[in-house]
Amino acid sequence: xxxxxxxxxxTGNSPKQILLERKQIEARIAELGAEITxxxxxxxxxxxxxxxxxxxxIADLVRRMQLDMEIDFVKLSSYGNEQESSGKIKIHKDxxxxxxxRHVLVVEDIVDTGLSVGFLHEKLSVLExxxxxxxxxxxxxxxxxxxxxxxxxxxxxxxxxxxxxLDHGQLLRNLPDIYTMDRK
Ligand code: IMP
Numbered sequence: 001x002x003x004x005x006x007x008x009x010x011t012g013n014s015p016k017q018i019l020l021e022r023k024q025i026e027a028r029i030a031e032l033g034a035e036i037t038x039x040x041x042x043x044x045x046x047x048x049x050x051x052x053x054x055x056x057x058i059a060d061l062v063r064r065m066q067l068d069m070e071i072d073f074v075k076l077s078s079y080g081n082e083q084e085s086s087g088k089i090k091i092h093k094d095x096x097x098x099x100x101x102r103h104v105l106v107v108e109d110i111v112d113t114g115l116s117v118g119f120l121h122e123k124l125s126v127l128e129x130x131x132x133x134x135x136x137x138x139x140x141x142x143x144x145x146x147x148x149x150x151x152x153x154x155x156x157x158x159x160x161x162x163x164x165x166l167d168h169g170q171l172l173r174n175l176p177d178i179y180t181m182d183r184k
Contacts, residue, residue: 033064053109
């Protein structure tokens with residue numbers, strides 16, 4: 001049984017429409033990888049992936065980057081199983097790398113309200129990296145942030161999306177394409 005039909009059976013819901021097909025995602029990540037490779041030549045950046053949603057994006061992105069890098073992860077939560085942000089960020093797993101004086105690139109799956117990247121910007125700046133940049137596969141147009149997201153895969157409308165690492169209630173991360181869902 002496919003992930004979609006299993007999910008529909010469990011919840012009575014189903015993802016609605018394809019928003020981004022795997023080929024589009026792959027092509028855009030190749031462009032992002034090439035751009036980041038140019039910008040970080042000889043810098044040996046530390047990539048910090050934001051779990052869980054980034055796991056497929058970061059795996060594809062790093063294979064499009066032709067340079068030495070280290071990779072670490074943080075795990076945050078702001079959502080629980082709801083489709084709306086709780087407004088509170090909790091750290092479940094912190095980084096293990098000393099980023100003082102390092103070139104840091106934070107890798108997000110999606111910037112929704114902007115709370116998570118805002119939280120990380122503040123928290124990581126204090127550790128005095130040589131530079132701090134952000135890459136996100138998706139950015140919703142409603143996001144409120146007072147700093148630059150340096151690399152953006154796709155700007156998308158304010159819809160709840162699933163697939164390619166993004167979940168609903170921890171399911172559907174394994175869909176290879178990105179779908180919109182109806183809000184409850
Ligand atoms: P923000 O802090 O509101 O920007 O939300 C960031 C996090 O919320 C992301 O890293 C995702 O884990 C989750 N999230 C936000 N929007 C969506 C969505 O449309 N689908 C699935 N997860 C989402």
